[in-house]
Amino acid sequence: MARSTRESILTATAELMRHRGYGAVGMKDIAAASGAPIGSLYHHFRGGKVQIAREALVNAGAAYAMLIPTVVDGYTDLGAALEGVFEQAAQDMAATGFANMCPIASVAAEVADTVAELREVSAGIFTGWLDGGTAYFTARGLPAPTARQVTVALVAALEGAFVLARTMRDTEPLLAAGRVLGPQFRGVALTAAAPAPAP
Amino acid sequence: MARSTRESILTATAELMRHRGYGAVGMKDIAAASGAPIGSLYHHFRGGKVQIAREALVNAGAAYAMLIPTVVDGYTDLGAALEGVFEQAAQDMAATGFANMCPIASVAAEVADTVAELREVSAGIFTGWLDGGTAYFTARGLPAPTARQVTVALVAALEGAFVLARTMRDTEPLLAAGRVLGPQFRGVALTAAAPAPAP
DNA sequence: GTCTATATCCTGATAGAC
DNA sequence: GTCTATCAGGATATAGAC
Structure with missing residues (x-):
């Protein structure tokens, strides 16, 4: 509003x-x-x-930064949390008629070679997400290198699955990505959630 | 030429x-x-x-369909193969100054809501990749459901990591995705390679 | 089949009245 | 601060000479 x-x-x-x-x-x-x-x-x-x-992207980027912590806060197992993120994304996307997608990746892919200023802004937003996600998972008890890798892989898989799902109008890519990423981390405990950082 | x-x-x-x-x-x-x-x-x-x-996308889609089998043919372990695909992609992208990216995802994300005909063509190409990859991994000895999931997750993670890597001008997203996806399948054997299908 | 010149429309941006 | 009318340039597409 x-x-x-x-x-x-x-x-x-x-x-x-x-x-x-x-x-x-x-x-x-x-x-x-x-x-x-x-x-x-x-x-x-x-x-x-x-x-x-530029300003619209920065605003949206800040809003999206809180999405993953919001979902993951509800879990104490990393594997289940990762699957949960993809299931939530699949649900959202189906509910919006496969129109839902984060504006950052959408714009970033389009202007990476044409509008230098917007590429730089997008890169900064992605960097903020990765740093923020790493800090979040570290705060939930993961070793820093693991936290970083999980965050980067999660964001990359989410963005790619969004493109496939939106184009094919099918949630399969999101669900498949979650089912492949999740099981590897089943049994990895997440400690009590600290207040989520807002990078 | x-x-x-x-x-x-x-x-x-x-x-x-x-x-x-x-x-x-x-x-x-x-x-x-x-x-x-x-x-x-x-x-x-x-x-x-x-x-x-439309025709340019169809041509490019057919060419790209052979990339993953070409790399994976050199491996007998699924986990190593997956890591190898991402390492190869990272190498290619760095070598081209972070300009390299498949034209399908690039166009698909842009026109999904604006040019219906191109969305449909892109969806067909993605479907062909997923079906072709599933057939390939099945021919290399994986159970069909596993082959399907691995293919979908691999393509989604690759495309998403491409967007991040290109925007950030850094290969980290590709390498991180490979290091998260690969280990889960270490020890899963790939049988002798049959001639790669060209879907 | 190859190529030039042009028609028509739409874009981002500006000037200036209210 | 709000809003209208308009500019200059570039887009896709076409017509028609060679």
């Missing part, structure tokens, strides 16, 4: 780019979806489309 | 879209990269840009 014009522009942009990526979202679309006329877009964001996308 | 005008248009398009996706590649770019003037593009592909992209 964004209140200010600025915020409504950013949330509308994140939502649009989650579905259509960067290039296919026009300033006119953002104006229509946010309720603000084109002139206001440039009034609030002097840097134009790139700046709007 | 494409010989005909038609072929050179398709290979140039695949190469361009591997780097820039769908929207950011213009007909003018395709004309320049292939050496064919704009008029020839429409002479050979009456359906315009969408048809060119």
